[in-house]
Amino acid sequence: MIMQWSLKLLLISTWVWNIQGANILFIHPLFAGSHVSLLRTIGEHLVGQGHNVTIISFKQVGAPLKSSSTHQIQIPIVDKLKTCRSYINEKGEFDVNLKLARSLWETGAFLSYQTTDLGCMAFCHCDTLFESQTLKDLMASVKFELVLVDLKGNECGFKWISFFNLPTVAFWGLSFVSGNSNLMRAGPNPFQAPQISSRSGQAMGFFNLIRNFYLFCFDYIVVRYIQYGISDMYSIEGLSGPTHPWMEDLYDNLDMIFVASGPLFEAPRQVAPIVKQIPGLTIKPESKLNFSNVDIFDFLERSPQGVVLFSLGQTGVGGGNYITSEFKEKLIKGVLGTPFNAIMHLDPDLVDFTLKDPNRLFFGKWLPNQEILAHPNTRVFLSHVGLASFQEAMFHNVPILAMPTFEDQFEIAKAIEDREIGEVIWDKAAITSIEISHKLVAVANNGKYLGNMKQHSKLFRTLLAHSPPLEEISFWMEVVLEQGSMNPIKMRNTPLNFLVDCLFFLCMVLILVFGFILSRYILSIIKPGFI
Template identity: 25%
Template sequence: ILVHGSLMLVLCFLLLRPSYCRGSKILVVPLDGSHWINMKIILDELHSKGHEITVMHSAKSWYIPTNSSIYTSIHIPTVGGDRSVYKKILLDVMVRRSYPTFIRSFHQQQLITNMLENAHDILAKSAAIIFEDEVLMKKIKDTKFDLMLTDPAFSLGVILGGYLKLPMVFNVRWINNGEGHQTIAPTPVSYAPVSGSELHDQMDFQERIKNMLHYLYSVYEQYFIINPAYTDLFQKHFRPGTDLVSLELSADIWLFRADFVFEFPRPTMPNMVYIGGFQCKEAQPLPDELEAFMQSSGEHGVAVMSLGTLVSALPHGITEAIAAAFAKLPQKVIWQLESEKPSTLGKNTKLVKWLPQKDLLGHPKTKVFIAHGGTNGMYEAIYHGVPVLGLPLLFDQFDNLLRLKVRGAARVVEVRSLTKDNFLEALKDILENPSYRKNIQRLSQLHRDRPMSPMDTAIFWIEYVIRNKGAAHLQSASFSLPWYSYFCLDVAVFLLAITGGIICGSVMACKALCCRKSTKKAK
């Protein structure tokens, strides 16, 4: 009895004791826009666990408020840009979408290269200003943070975490110039599509050529466009040989915002933890006005349209065509639109400046989601099992929608060539063909079938790194190898030299024997 009693006391102690990493000090350097929406969800959970959070951001952030009940703000030099720049990029992308299929993705990537070159130059200058601010740096060092949590698409967090030698956790999908796998994991171009290539994992010969060219271009971007922007900064503040990639590879855990239900299967690494869809939750009740609108749709249901946070409005003619197509539907439509009311708007369409996207997608009346293809929206559509009509606009959105399209859960309409008729035809196809809903609900079932929720997984690994002061044991030895050793080119050269020596020696020996025989015959 005493033994059993002692065991029960020990068990109760283990179950009820607070985790000794709680109350840790976490420094967060997020990226603005939709990336911040993701990060904020994790910060809410960390705050509820008792952690002390400090967020470094610009005072002029688009979405990151200075005053918060869950974190303390530290302002850094302005690194954000004017959101109107994305409208110009959208127009440039629409022009390039008219190019032949093989080359248009390269032309689109060139637009992104120009943007990246400017952005990383600004980020490098901002980092230099931060390092030269002795008061700010002393404040950060004296706080003795336990962890750096950052989105590596925003390189300031990576650089600062490396400089302070803090254990580092990434909340990541995109990094530098592409999808995060390309930086940390092997990328066989025979079946792992490079971001921006608009390819899937079943490639023919021509597509593999295209994928290889995209891979080589991404290497060029990283080492000849992005890395040089930080050369002076690294020479002044870091040990020789440091570059942006080496700092990124030093991160302990990569919380990767992906799930192989959505991504194509490919090689990965031990310190990559997949948390795709962590922001998804069960739908909450809608405001009374919206709920009444949903119920008024009857058996036909509702179409929900949202184009995300970066591009507030499509070209006027496209908006008019979409509104005219909506007016022909028996379904009701809820459309998040910031521009002026289209003249072709039907009585079945409700315009809103903001909509509770997760709650609408989880509503039983929702029949289709018209979206631009942002990662958050795609995972929310998968989670709630709603088929997608995609209108890709920028960046990864073309690749994201392709992933759903090849799984039979989405259709895609090119914005450049969108008309009332082809948009309406695509809408009716999704609404009337049950295979789209069946396929996305199958993805939803697979996505939800897991031993631990993505959010719990994320929090566990963040606290794991704090408890263990890092996770170096999960990092691959390949990170420290020079490129020629990684690809065993030195071994190949050695073996070729040995083989060549043996062949040359054999040839010379044969010549010598032949010469002797010839001499004997002559005598």
């Protein structure tokens, strides 16, 4: 009932609002994480420009809808076969803390030996989108003129919206490499951009280049022949004529790709004209920060010796309750082994009382990271180095002790190490509390790290002042609205994907030929005279 009234209000307000504004639709993946606030910020800016923005997302534990000038539709997730209870609860909510968060922490990858059943989420995602009556009513009642798809893990959303033949732009909230980006004609060159699982850095030698290309091919095959295969099973009857678009063809139809990163935050790479690298979407200058948490502010003020901020961003949902008690003890003792105080993104109820020292430690389920980073007494940011966290630390000129957890965080950590703006904890299990103490002190006091971070921060602030990110995204979206298509600047050369397909086919042929010859040879030994 609430969803029906929400849709009615949407239809009425769409008619009443500024008639000159365009109707724009945003589509989240099933697990949106920190991208929820990112796309809401972009949407609210577009509303301020006179447009009407509708955002489709899926129910998540700990992520209720917040008040916004955009129209938000949050859909319960359908698990028809009840096979996805490790990720989706009985209320139809995605719950990262059921299984996935701990797996990411322990293995560093979405797909691992702990998550072999993760494919069930793709079926739930597609079932929810293609069968939702709310979405059917929405698309029948509102004439959208532009769509923005958050691409990471959103094959079903991209496939679903393709049936409506609307101009489409994409948002990519990670380093622009690996995953879906490997299948784009506009994607990065694997001989130039290290894959997120390579941990090679930009200075790749010959063997690292070969290994990086192998990882590119493996990722390409997994995405194209497994992830795409699921979404290609779905269609909307009566739309797009007798045939339906295949996933591998959809990326060529994208009119623009907005990447929330850039050469300051990853290995620099050449990109196609339709790819716009626009970092800094979450950045708030000091003039717009408001320290609403008095307790945290007082703690910072009475810590002239300096403060370490430990935060895991969106991956720390629930105050990091998936982190083992052993690692929490090691981490806290490591901080207490330095002269600094610490503000830690940990649920205080899940911390052993023997480790609590209110004079030196402040615990919180949620922390205002930017306000803390902007305070002059903050000396080190101990972070998982998600892209937004890294950018915020750089803007506020705080050196980093990186502790990458999954996906592109490993590439970002390698960039931090190569640029000498901090240090990295590569093995969380092996590091000791004493080593954590030494690294924190080194990052805080090493003049090389401080000087290099200051240089990066100055350049980042200059670039943001010259081209505010929200203004740039708004500009390009309005260009697409005006032009209807960005075909004149799209690449038309044969993509590298063709080469990967050929190599994959040749490898399969060689394996079959080798298997045939080997089987004949074995049979000739077992049964002389067989050949």
